Amino acid sequence: MSLPIKAFIASTPNSYKLSIFLELLKLKYEVVPVDLSKNDQKQPWFLKVNPNGKVPTLHDETNDIKLGESGAILLYLADTYDKERKYSYAPGTKEYYKMIEAAFFQVGGIGPAVGQSIHFKLIAQEKNPMAIERFHIEIKRLLTVLEEYLKRNKEEYNSEYLAGSHLSIADIVHIGFIPYLKVCDVPLNDFPGVLKWAQHVLEHPEIRKGFTIPRKSTLWDDNLASLD
Template identity: 35%
Template sequence: MTTAIDLYTWPTPNGHKIHIALEEMGLPYNIHAVDIGAGDQFQPAFLKISPNNKIPAMVDPDGPDGQPIALMESGAMLIYLAEKTGQLLSSDPYQRAITLQWLMFQMGGVGPMLGQTHHFRAYAPEQYPYAIKRYTDETTRLYQVLDKRLGEVAYLAGDYSIADIATWPWLRYWDRQGQDMNAHPNLKRWFEAIGERPAVEKGLQVLVERSRKQPFTPQERDILFGAKQLDRRS
């Protein structure tokens, strides 16, 4: 019997990546909610697992050679889980490289840039027109890259893979990013197909009751974006 993975998470795009992957791969897991608005990510016990105080993070009691392993960084976790199960990451060197290429595109481009777009359009305490335009335009460019790629293949690496799982949650709120999904028909086709997968639907239910429905309070904003990011680490 497979030992359950302990997953430390919150219902964010990066958290949903791992929820979806675990569901797709059929791995058992225990959820440990890390309320990032309340500052749970700065607790000493969590920092031992995730030194960068970010979710998601996980502990697999049945790691390499049967030894426990703690991991942070969602991209590293996706690769680890794919290799552990032999799923969603091809063993063929060419196909593996293509998959990792698009995974890194998400990690280095889609996640950081769309995250900044969300921040300056919705969370920044003041409106900064230059920042809003700069990141919204870059988000549009990334959508165009994805749309072009998905006009050539069904999924980012050809077959459904961890690259798709990594990217999809970041596009759920395309309207908040100043985007029109109808302007990217290939991307829209891909987005809707993935959204209909049972494992994706189930993964999105993890901690759904804790999903943000109200604006950040001043205290939460300070914890997430302000001086407390440094104060809590000192």
């Protein structure tokens, strides 16, 4: 049976943002697996949905909307389906803008830095020590900033989350990248605030389930276990 909400995803940190949020919202959705090893994301059938050829991508037939870019997708889902604002904040509020700030920090900072680190360490055929060191240092700097976000939010809201008083998009966009820090040789024990936050966020069963969609990953199992 075809469902109106279709999630085009692969087993990647960015894709997990979508699967996790859909699980938290308890929405019925159809998973459209995208095989990156076969370059599915560059095929005409996929480019019709997302001309940028990237995952995750959302097609909500209910509202006839197709979206790429994980941040835009999560904001759309929040505005459309999180009417009680359990995992987001109402636009115009202080908490909303702090959530957006933290989410954009991930999209423009931690996400690209972790991606580049993994590329130069594991994927690139020719190793570039300068590039490897550059992104290693940058990840540690960004985690220091994340520690400060957590500290300030704790002081203002007495909360263990990144923005405001409850779990939100700010946390969802970050958590998918945390297990990959082990791959980047960045010990999370060096950042106790981030470690405590990650352990707290992973207490949500919907988030754990999101990491198994579209398929369960042994890599993720190993690295998530290291956070328990």
